[in-house]
Amino acid sequence: MDLRNIMEREQLEDIEIQLLLEGVYRYHGFDFRNYALASLKRRIWNMIHNEGLTTISGLQEKILHDREYLERFLFNLSVNVTTMFRDPDFFLTFRQKVVPILRTYPFIRIWHAGCSTGEEVYSMAILLKEEGLYHRSRLYATDINDTVLRKAKSGIFSLKLMQEYTANYIKAGGKTSFSEYYTAAYGNAIFSSELKENIVFSLHNLATDNSFNEFNVIFCRNVLIYFNKALQSRVHTLLYDSLVRLGVLGLGRQESIKFTPHEKDYEQIVGSEKLYRKMG
Template sequence: MLLEAVFRQYGYDFRDYAYSSLNRRISYFAQRLNIATISELQGKILYEPKLMEGLVNTLSITVTEMFRDPSFFEVFRKKIIPYLKEIPHIRIWHAGCSSGEEVYSMAILLHEEGLYEKSIIYATDINEKVLKEAKEGKVPLKKMQQYTKNYIEAGGIKEFSKYYCANEKCAIFHSFLQKNIVFAHHNLVTDQSFNEFHMIICRNVIIYFNEQLKERVFQLFYESLTEDGYLGLGSKESLICSSYTDQFQEVDVQNKLFKKVT
């Protein structure tokens, strides 16, 4: 009932998110606000849009890292970069980009491969708060040690610190990395395709969706890829067992890279 009401009032559709994690998150949200029942929460949310923002922030898990699962980026360099080198104007979509760490990682990789200038990266998310952070291009300085390690493991070939300047708290990416990135709001549940892409990266997002919603998202990705485009998923996600298995070929099983074939 709460999710139905939220959808009708605000257009946010969480009805097909995986039940157990959704349930846990809603209870946590209610507890934090000292709200005893879900019907009380529903009543409050419908009249307080600010509270709805808080619920979106709680339901969308935004944990991310630069060069997360470094082997994904290493294999991307080896197996996808040769394909992208042949394309005059590259379009990449990061769906569920969170605060942008994955997107800046991709911008760095493309820059090092001499492809950034001819690329445009669309980075989308449902959550306005993280999109705002992503546009700022800052990450907490304390995380840079781990990110530098990831960068090296991912096959990074330069001094990582040359991509940012630092103050006491933050690392701020150099503006040339932002030049070809478009950050925008897009909801994978309710919005349509908005372009045709050579590569779609959607990692650690559909893990929170039920099977029916995963199918919807695979269809969206299938329709949004060029004829021979690539799809990258998160380490615990797969197309296998979906009805799109035959439309994609596995390029790297471990790193969840797929190529559209039909």
């Protein structure tokens, strides 16, 4: 295949993807049009192969006419890779540097934007419980994907993961035995219902939805890397507007506030971790 044919094929592929995403947005209201194109292509083609299809247009037909295909599409395009106490140094820094700030508030509101299956939310619930702050905290866990939200709400994870999660918990400054927070049954770890008492699970689309409260802390970790620059700017403004003054923003290791609309409105809490405090 010569260069001209390759370029024409890639151009056609981009047009098909744009039509697919436009159709999903217009008919179902889910907006992926400003997600990073390279990542989208990989996820879309993975789904095409898994569904036994051959073309993007064929996938579009299925998604627009079959709700089950839409659910699988949302699952494939959502970022669902997470672990408890992921990047333990981040949580250790949060415990050491941010918790003293939170102690000064009579009530604490925390937003986990793009919470996926909930491991980060339960990690924070455990941390706050150990610091004596959970009883006056409310954690809002949101995601675009209803399927992963249902899993998050269940608080049930594979028992095979607990060794890794326990190691992360210890490195993150855990103060007791991690096994105290769950019950082992039928190959699963069922986390204590007490950890869910102050968690609100809800659908929220960072690409289209607006702010719904003011927060003392917002976590949006390992989500922005999947957006293009325009959507990143939109989300950064949403997060900034949702934080109280002196509120704390936590990002993923590969993410930054540099070159965003509010770069100058934050101060970094610790240079090695992506924790920022809103000053503007």
